[in-house]
Amino acid sequence: MLCKITRILYVLTGFLMLVSCNEYQKVLKNEDTKPKYDLAEKFYNEGDYKRANRLFEQIAPKFVGKPQGERVQFFLADTYFRIKDYNFAGYQFERFVKSYPKSEKAAEASFLGAKSYYLLSPRYSLDQTDTDKALVKLQGFINSYPDSEYLPEANTMARELTTKKEKKAFEIAKQFTKLGKSYFLDYNVSAIAALDNFISDNPGSVFREDAYYYKIQATSVLAFNSTEDKKQERLEDAKAAYETLIRYYPETKYLKEAQEFAERIEEELKPYTKQDNATK
Template sequence: MQHRHIGKILLGAWVIFCLGSCSPFSKLQKSGSDDEKYKGALNYYKKEDWYRAGLLFEELIPVLKGSTESEMAQFYYAYTQYRQQQYLLSATLFKKFYETFARSEYVEEAMYMYANSLYKDTPAFNLDQSNTLTATSALQDFLNTYPDSKYKGDATKQILDLRGKLERKAYEKAMLYYKTSGFNIASYKSAVIAINNFQKEFPDSEYNEELAFKKVDAEFSLAQNSLETKQKERYQEAISYHQAFVDKYPNSRFLKQAEKMYEISQKEIERLNKLEQEREQEKERLKNLNRPAKVTAAN
């Protein structure tokens, strides 16, 4: 029984192999002329059979070099890879196309599709954003080259989408430093730096109100956990951040919390100023005690 079952499997595999090897596509690949393969590739392309069209175009490109069909074969081949979601490969092929056929009527489209392929390959915001930066640069280069292109709207939207990924990545980075600050005082400093960088890079972000408050909180917490010699300067910095926050967001939902930190910071500065004065007075007192007595000459 087991041998009979294995025999059926082998027979089925042989039938499939024979049918595949006898298919029109297989015959075209094996024995078709270059002209027949080109026409076949175009036919598969029109039917949106990207896989078969891609195989034929890939095979034809080396032999069509220098012919009138070479340009379109390379252009269509790039699209077959794009349609199969092979975005890095399609980006390479579209770039090669517009560099090779600089006078082609399809150069503008190819340059956009190069940038579009890179855009499609960008990762989620929580992953490394190197590809996002590359795609943004490519899309901006395209818009600079073809400012009135029919692809202008799509390219602009894609740049905004990519910028949104970079914005979210920068926000999460700042928040990570903020959330881990309780375990490491250096993270307070890192949180403030990351928030400052975020505010400079994304001045219109919806996250700026929250981050402006977090910056006050991070600097205030840094002051509280610092050595006494550094506390005054850091409380003053917290007050400065608080003032900027209140000026920009006078009706913020974080206002009460920020005000409390401001009041505590002022009181702490007053306390530290008083300590400084007391230390100065004590220094002066000790200085006077140690001063040698004035000697008066006898008459």
């Protein structure tokens, strides 16, 4: 009995899908706007965003300047978002906000447009053009709608994207440090410059402690392998880098490694300290 009911349900479901598909194809070819609008809204409400999107796409130009234009434009943008076509979603939400800045849906559209670009942001190691665009859009939303219910999520996304950009900048500087340690001494000069820029440009970064430590490493390796005429000055720079890390992070996770560098720095500075004392 149960198997028979299940078969009937399958047949009925298949029949309804066939009817729906035939109706969709028929309306799609119809020149009349109203049945397209009605069916598009029906599909939207049922969660069939792909077919709703195609219908809204067809009728949207015909509703420009009309009372229902606002509703159609929002649905069109939202269906792009729901089917994960975030490039078109971002563009369409931007158009909606520009066309209907006083709409009760303006805040939501602005947020979803920014979120579309956020969802296009790639992993940190790739080009961050979309990340930059997303941050601009999110900041625009945050500034325009400070009381929005979407504000907490917007702030979270903005922090995440900022951290992603910081990670990319830090990893580049860190890579210079690794190359300087393993291959070419001159890479340490680039590492120090990149780390200094990172620390200056990102004062609140979660990678700030790491940057201070890698600066110790880069300045130390450069100093230890320097010619005599540059060695003392570079050792002093390495010592200053160590003192800076300890000042800001006295219980740093790099304490053991940093102290090992500091001990060798002090050892290699001893001859110069004696010379300085002798000349006084």
